[in-house]
Amino acid sequence: MPRSFWSRIDKDDCDKGNTVNSDDIECRRYEELLEEFVELCEGLVERGLPYLAVILCHELYRFLYPVEPYANFTNTEPVGFVIGHIKRLIKSGQSFSKSVVPYDVNLSLFSCCKEEQTLEKSTSALYSELWGGFDTDDLTNESFRLLTSRLPKHIIEENIVGKKVLDMGCGSGRYSIALARVGAGQVIGVDLQSKSFAVAKQWCEDNNLSVQFEEGNVHQLPFNDNVFDFVFCNGVLHHTDSIEKGLQELSRVLKRSGKAFLYLYASGGVFWTTRRALRRIFKRIPIAYTKSVLQMIGMPSKRFVFCDTWYVPQETHTTRKQLTEMLERTGFSCDKIIGNNMFDLDAAIERDVTDAKKMWGDGEHRYILELQ
Numbered sequence: 001m002p003r004s005f006w007s008r009i010d011k012d013d014c015d016k017g018n019t020v021n022s023d024d025i026e027c028r029r030y031e032e033l034l035e036e037f038v039e040l041c042e043g044l045v046e047r048g049l050p051y052l053a054v055i056l057c058h059e060l061y062r063f064l065y066p067v068e069p070y071a072n073f074t075n076t077e078p079v080g081f082v083i084g085h086i087k088r089l090i091k092s093g094q095s096f097s098k099s100v101v102p103y104d105v106n107l108s109l110f111s112c113c114k115e116e117q118t119l120e121k122s123t124s125a126l127y128s129e130l131w132g133g134f135d136t137d138d139l140t141n142e143s144f145r146l147l148t149s150r151l152p153k154h155i156i157e158e159n160i161v162g163k164k165v166l167d168m169g170c171g172s173g174r175y176s177i178a179l180a181r182v183g184a185g186q187v188i189g190v191d192l193q194s195k196s197f198a199v200a201k202q203w204c205e206d207n208n209l210s211v212q213f214e215e216g217n218v219h220q221l222p223f224n225d226n227v228f229d230f231v232f233c234n235g236v237l238h239h240t241d242s243i244e245k246g247l248q249e250l251s252r253v254l255k256r257s258g259k260a261f262l263y264l265y266a267s268g269g270v271f272w273t274t275r276r277a278l279r280r281i282f283k284r285i286p287i288a289y290t291k292s293v294l295q296m297i298g299m300p301s302k303r304f305v306f307c308d309t310w311y312v313p314q315e316t317h318t319t320r321k322q323l324t325e326m327l328e329r330t331g332f333s334c335d336k337i338i339g340n341n342m343f344d345l346d347a348a349i350e351r352d353v354t355d356a357k358k359m360w361g362d363g364e365h366r367y368i369l370e371l372q
């Protein structure tokens with residue numbers, strides 16, 4: 001029964017990746033419910049209730065993580081929970097939509113942004129807007145906490161402190177700041193356009209922290225070969241049209257004796273499958289509308305992960321096997337690392353949470369890379 005649903009999703013050219021279409025009976029049940037949920041939301045958008053579709057998607061998505069700190073909730077039996085949760089959401093959506101008479105919503109009024117011509121332009125337009133929701137604490141303290149909880153201590157001490165470090169696809173510059181704060185000798189952050197790191201640049205100037213920011217494309221970095229001791233590349237290459245090309249560029253600028261940190265989305269399980277399915281719904285709703293609904297329901301502006309996930313033009317999901325083969329082809333050996341962050345999918349898989357593989361598939365890819 002879910003076959004047509006998955007083949008429909010696989011046709012989506014924005015999303016490359018595998019679904020874990022498991023033989024497991026619970027997963028099959030979830031897949032059927034997810035199909036029903038997506039169709040319900042698409043219908044709500046058509047019937048003039050897009051705000052309800054946004055709220056339902058937000059409610060489903062926020063409980064797919066190992067923890068939902070804003071609800072003081074830890075997902076100890078994730079698959080069982082999410083099956084019950086999606087059923088309740090479908091029922092509420094159906095009953096609410098029967099009880100209200102919608103106004104005529106003109107969504108085109110929210111499509112304020114011009115259509116960008118290239119993947120790079122539309123990606124940087126999205127992110128430079130989303131980083132605006134970050135405050136100084138996110139830029140400085142939170143990224144420092146995340147960096148030090150995810151990277152092994154010996155890597156920081158031996159490969160970052162006093163070294164020349166590239167933050168490849170630095171976005172808001174939050175990790176460039178964190179890398180400088182843990183003691184890197186020199187940090188250069190590169191992203192598609194300077195608007196995204198303007199606030200960080202100012203903060204560094206005001207606080208006498210030496211970080212350099214430059215515009216550049218991770219597929220064509222503006223640096224000579226073999227110049228960096230450490231390259232930090234967090235959540236970037238899956239938003240380009242070729243992860244492999246990015247890895248080749250990373251390998252080019254890294255010193256032979258250097259190391260790198262790579263974070264990429266993985267694939268499979270209820271989590272990644274749902275994430276891909278929800279992206280279909282948001283093709284019908286302008287981001288400005290979604291942001292205003294999320295703001296209206298009180299979602300903290302720094303939780304941009306929802307809009308990021310639903311609107312980023314390119315999101316490639318890779319299995320662990322696909323990535324390790326790609327790393328081998330590009331000349332890297334890799335060490336998987338698992339930090340102690342409750343939020344991370346890998347940490348939940350490692351903790352052996354019930355049905356963790358069914359829920360989070362291959363989790364997330366966090367690796368320390370070395371040139372072979």
Ligand SMILES: C[S@@+](CC[C@H](N)C(=O)[O-])C[C@H]1O[C@@H](n2cnc3c(N)ncnc32)[C@H](O)[C@@H]1O
Nearest residue numbers: 124127169170171191192217218234235236239
């Ligand atoms: C999810 S954000 C991650 C940003 C940052 N590494 C962090 O973890 O905070 C993805 C970033 O990749 C950047 N990006 C995507 N494609 C890029 C490209 N081809 N060249 C440079 N940056 C790119 C985006 O502009 C965006 O800032």
